[in-house]
Amino acid sequence: MANRTIVRAALAVVQAALFAVAIGGQAAAAAGAQASIVAGGQAATPAASAADNPFDASAFDAAVGASAGPPSAAQSAAGPASGGAAALDGAAIGSSSASTVRTEYLVGGSILVSSYSVLPAGLSWYQSSAAATGRIFGKVSVPDYGSLYMSYNLSQGLFAAQGGTPPQAALLANPPLGLAAPTWAPAELHYSFDFGKRVFVRFGKQLLAWGPSRVWSPIDFVNQTKADYFSPIDLRQGKPGLRVFLPLGPLNATAFADFSGLTAGSLVFDPATATRFAGRLDATFGGFEWGVSAYGGHGAQAKGGIDFSGDFFGSAIYGETAFAPEGAGSSAFIQSSLGLSRSLGDLKDWSLSFEGFYNSAGADHAGDPPALATATPLYSGMWYLYAALAATRLPSSDFQTRVSALSNLSDKSLSLSLEEDLSPPGMPPLNLIASLSGGGAGKEFTWLYGDGAVSITVRTSIEF
Amino acid sequence: MNLARRAPAALSAIVLSLAVHSLAAQTSAASAPQPGAAATAQQAAALVTAFQDKLNLDNGDLSDTFTLVQKKDGEPDRVLRVRIYRRDAKDTFTLIFQYPASEKGKGYWRSKDDLYLYLPTTREFVYRNRKDDVGSTDVRTDLFGKTDLLSQYDATLDGVAKVATWETDVVRLDAKKLDVSYPIQKWYIRRGDGLPVKVENFSAGGVLLRTSYYIEYKEIAKGRYIFTKLLAVDALEKGQKTFLTNDEISTAKIPDYTFSKAFLEEQSR
Numbered sequence: 001m002a003n004r005t006i007v008r009a010a011l012a013v014v015q016a017a018l019f020a021v022a023i024g025g026q027a028a029a030a031a032g033a034q035a036s037i038v039a040g041g042q043a044a045t046p047a048a049s050a051a052d053n054p055f056d057a058s059a060f061d062a063a064v065g066a067s068a069g070p071p072s073a074a075q076s077a078a079g080p081a082s083g084g085a086a087a088l089d090g091a092a093i094g095s096s097s098a099s100t101v102r103t104e105y106l107v108g109g110s111i112l113v114s115s116y117s118v119l120p121a122g123l124s125w126y127q128s129s130a131a132a133t134g135r136i137f138g139k140v141s142v143p144d145y146g147s148l149y150m151s152y153n154l155s156q157g158l159f160a161a162q163g164g165t166p167p168q169a170a171l172l173a174n175p176p177l178g179l180a181a182p183t184w185a186p187a188e189l190h191y192s193f194d195f196g197k198r199v200f201v202r203f204g205k206q207l208l209a210w211g212p213s214r215v216w217s218p219i220d221f222v223n224q225t226k227a228d229y230f231s232p233i234d235l236r237q238g239k240p241g242l243r244v245f246l247p248l249g250p251l252n253a254t255a256f257a258d259f260s261g262l263t264a265g266s267l268v269f270d271p272a273t274a275t276r277f278a279g280r281l282d283a284t285f286g287g288f289e290w291g292v293s294a295y296g297g298h299g300a301q302a303k304g305g306i307d308f309s310g311d312f313f314g315s316a317i318y319g320e321t322a323f324a325p326e327g328a329g330s331s332a333f334i335q336s337s338l339g340l341s342r343s344l345g346d347l348k349d350w351s352l353s354f355e356g357f358y359n360s361a362g363a364d365h366a367g368d369p370p371a372l373a374t375a376t377p378l379y380s381g382m383w384y385l386y387a388a389l390a391a392t393r394l395p396s397s398d399f400q401t402r403v404s405a406l407s408n409l410s411d412k413s414l415s416l417s418l419e420e421d422l423s424p425p426g427m428p429p430l431n432l433i434a435s436l437s438g439g440g441a442g443k444e445f446t447w448l449y450g451d452g453a454v455s456i457t458v459r460t461s462i463e464f
Numbered sequence: 465m466n467l468a469r470r471a472p473a474a475l476s477a478i479v480l481s482l483a484v485h486s487l488a489a490q491t492s493a494a495s496a497p498q499p500g501a502a503a504t505a506q507q508a509a510a511l512v513t514a515f516q517d518k519l520n521l522d523n524g525d526l527s528d529t530f531t532l533v534q535k536k537d538g539e540p541d542r543v544l545r546v547r548i549y550r551r552d553a554k555d556t557f558t559l560i561f562q563y564p565a566s567e568k569g570k571g572y573w574r575s576k577d578d579l580y581l582y583l584p585t586t587r588e589f590v591y592r593n594r595k596d597d598v599g600s601t602d603v604r605t606d607l608f609g610k611t612d613l614l615s616q617y618d619a620t621l622d623g624v625a626k627v628a629t630w631e632t633d634v635v636r637l638d639a640k641k642l643d644v645s646y647p648i649q650k651w652y653i654r655r656g657d658g659l660p661v662k663v664e665n666f667s668a669g670g671v672l673l674r675t676s677y678y679i680e681y682k683e684i685a686k687g688r689y690i691f692t693k694l695l696a697v698d699a700l701e702k703g704q705k706t707f708l709t710n711d712e713i714s715t716a717k718i719p720d721y722t723f724s725k726a727f728l729e730e731q732s733r
Contacts, residue, residue: 108565108733110585137733147730192730197721200730209587227586234586247724250575284578289591309591314642316592346669347700397701425538463566 103143109136110233114459115159118170121452125164129176132156134233134461135187146193153235156182169369170448188238200245205238208256210280210293211320212309215386215406216357216378218322218335219305221295222256222278226376232431232461254280258297273298287311293322301328315342333361349392357384366411366443380444381410398424406445413443433457508619508635512651514658516611518689521715526550526684529562529712537703547712548608549722556723557609560731569733573723574609582728589725613637616644627662627677631655646673659689672699684715 111134119126137151157177177183190204211219215229224239239260246253258276262269276297283290288310296302301324309318319338326332339355362382365371371380378384388404395401400421407414416436423429434456441451449455527549534542545563550556556575561567569584581590613619617637625634632652639647648666653659659681665674679693691710698704721727 106565106568106733108568139733194726194730197719197726200726207587209589212591245726245729247721247726249724250578252725284575284591287577289578311592311643346667346671347673348667393700425536 104139104141106139106141107137108464110134110461110463112233112459112461113158114457116455116457118449118453118455120450125166126162127166127170127174127176128159128161129157130159131177132158133177133235135235137188146191148191150189151187153185153187153237154182167448167450169373173373173448185237187235190238198246200247202243202245205240206243207234207236207238208243208254210278211291211305211307212289212318213307213320213337213355214318214339215355216335216337216384217320218337218357218359219291219293219307219320221293221303221305221322222258224260226379232459250285251281251283254278254282261299276300299328301325301330315340331361333359335359335361349394351388351390353386353388353390355386358382359384362410364410366413366440369442369447372444372447375444377444378406378408381408383409385409398422407439408444411439411443413437413439413445415445428460428462431457431459433459504621505619508621509614511621511633511635511653511658512613512619512637515651515653515660516613518659518687520610521550521552521685521688521690523553524685524715525718526552526690527712527714527716527718528690528710530708530710532706532708534706535704536701549718550609551718551723552610554723555610558722558727559608560728569731571728571731573725573728575723580725580728582725582732584732587729587732589728616641617649622650625652627652627654630661632661674698674700682710682713684713 111132113130113132115128115130117126117128133153133155135151135153137149139147139149141147155177157179160176160179186205188205188207190202190206192200192202194200208222210222211217213219217226220226222239223236225236227234227236239258240262241259242257244255256278258278259271261274261276262271276295278293278295280291280293282292288308291305291307293305293307294303303322303324305320305322307318307320309316311317317338317340319336321334321336323334324330324332335358337355337357339353341351341353344350344352357378359379359382362380364382365375365380384407386404386406388402390400390402392400402417402419402421404417404419405414406417414437416438418434420432421429422432434454437445437449437453437455438451439446441447446453527547530546530548532544532546534544536542543563544561544567547560547562549558549560554575556573558571558573560571561569569582571582573580573582579592581592582588583590617639620636620638622634622636625632632654635651635653637649637651646665647668648670650664650666651660652662652664654661659678661678663676663678664672665676666672675697677695677697678691679695680691681689682692684690690713692713693710694708696706696708698706
């Protein structure tokens with residue numbers, strides 16, 4: 001039954017994809033037609049008539065208006081001397097309707113093709129693999145009914161190699177993807193509708209945006225897993241629930257009923273005791289956006305949080321603080337993150353960013369592999385710091401270079417990375433990352449592959 | 465890191481920056497302000513106020529579609545299309561990417577000084593000050609909404625110049641604040657109708673970053689205009705130009721909820 005459903009879903013996706021291809025083709029044709037009209041030089045303006053090629057700025061600078069001369073008194077009285085009156089005839093100015101309401105279909109996806117290799121300090125072994133991972137989605141919006149959205153995560157191993165004897169922990173932590181067949185998993189499926197464009201409802205398995213931070217997100221106690229800042233594609237699973245969103249000008253209110261605890265295997269529980277709730281209010285004032293969040297319910301640890309984001313003297317700053325009293329078998333904690341990013345240089349082609357994280361429940365787990373194996377990465381220590389320096393057009397306009405450091409200050413381990421974005425003409429854009437883990441063996445960044453291990457990642461991604 | 469979005473982002477940067485140019489603006493060489501005169505500053509401010517009065521639409525709504533075609537030496541042309549919903553009376557606008565498909569659903573909503581960037585891939589709203597760059601694209605959004613240069617810049621007259629065959633007054637703008645689109649701009653304002661025909665954007669050090677040419681305007685209400693064709697030339701990336709056309713212009717009333725986070729999310733992929 002489940003297989004049949006998946007097959008039907010796949011067929012629907014394929015049908016929708018074919019439809020989207022057709023629509024996309026029309027859009028491309030329209031865009032191309034528009035471009036050709038432009039390139040053809042509508043003789044509507046002195047500029048266009050003087051320069052057949054609208055991209056010829058020198059022609060514009062030298063000749064625009066040459067044939068027309070300065071605006072006449074009549075033109076001046078009537079308005080701008082664009083000479084474009086004839087071109088206005090077919091314009092939609094003053095039309096009563098800005099767009100036609102119709103059913104819309106949209107299919108797309110993001111696919112990441114990457115290879116990853118790791119070598120320990122002594123080069124006594126190596127692991128290498130390549131895979132395609134990504135997300136495919138379909139969305140249909142029907143006027144007055146709402147929209148249905150569905151997405152699937154997919155992964156397919158493309159290559160795997162190994163030499164020597166890697167540590168058992170490394171094999172368990174990062175098993176290579178199978179090469180035989182792709183794996184699929186539903187990520188989101190929800191139905192969205194609204195009440196008079198005033199109250200917006202989303203029902204189903206969904207991801208929620210919750211907080212402004214980038215590397216660490218303490219107040220995101222709503223989604224099943226924290227977002228991975230270092231992954232180019234968001235492959236998290238949604239959470240089943242009902243979200244109600246109420247925009248009130250500069251104030252926005254979000255309420256979420258979390259249904260993830262309503263079932264466990266074949267068991268079904270009473271919603272009165274198994275549903276958990278989250279709420280968020282955000283508003284802007286003083287040049288910043290401020291947010292307040294809360295989460296709780298029967299048998300759940302109550303949690304609260306505050307966050308802010310904005311610009312301060314030319315720098316983007318943001319922060320979150322989450323807190324929870326002891327309850328539901330969990331200890332009290334406070335988690336807080338603070339980040340800053342700023343563009344540098346006369347041409348703003350350098351950027352510097354920092355983010356720090358404090359976790360009162362964190363600890364130094366150095367030398368305790370079982371604890372490290374079960375801990376959430378980047379949340380097990382008490383103090384963390386991330387810093388990055390990036391440069392565009394370095395060494396040339398087709399490159400972007402970034403160096404970064406990510407450290408668990410509690411156990412003093414770290415990961416240093418050199419990253420290069422390449423986008424040379426005629427080639428797919430590539431992202432190359434070389435990372436070095438250090439700070440001593442048996443710590444957060446070294447317990448898997450050892451102190452001094454080097455990893456190399458090469459990847460490209462396609463969005464459609 | 466942003467591999468997936470980089471190519472489209474570059475396009476959008478170009479495209480939007482082209483548009484931006486229209487709003488942003490200029491400085492031909494970083495010449496020092498004319499010593500002189502408060503009167504000169506007043507004249508310059510009057511010129512800026514005059515063209516802003518013609519470009520801002522204080523009564524009613526405006527929606528239009530910008531198509532940007534980016535040309536870069538050795539690369540195929542890139543096309544980007546964005547839909548703009550604008551309500552100057554409330555100093556707000558919403559921008560939605562329509563094409564290409566990989567960018568569809570991305571959008572911005574600005575309300576006065578507050579700017580929200582919506583990223584469909586992660587469902588995130590990123591809050592920014594409106595005068596900051598948009599994402600990593602080096603695109604400034606103030607082009608698309610109400611123009612209020614004098615609140616951000618000091619204006620001085622910088623002589624006269626000929627753009628094509630038009631005589632223009634040159635107004636130099638020097639930023640009063642840190643968080644502006646460009647530290648220095650020069651606007652070339654055509655005599656006769658008082659509309660800008662060329663804008664140059666400079667870095668704080670006087671490096672020319674971009675030049676925009678307003679090729680065509682359209683009258684959308686009595687005495688109110690919107691540009692319909694614009695050419696932006698990137699001074700840093702040689703051979704990179706973006707041609708921007710503006711069509712599907714409508715002054716029909718826009719539903720209030722269009723200016724909200726909910727609308728951006730509704731358009732999401």
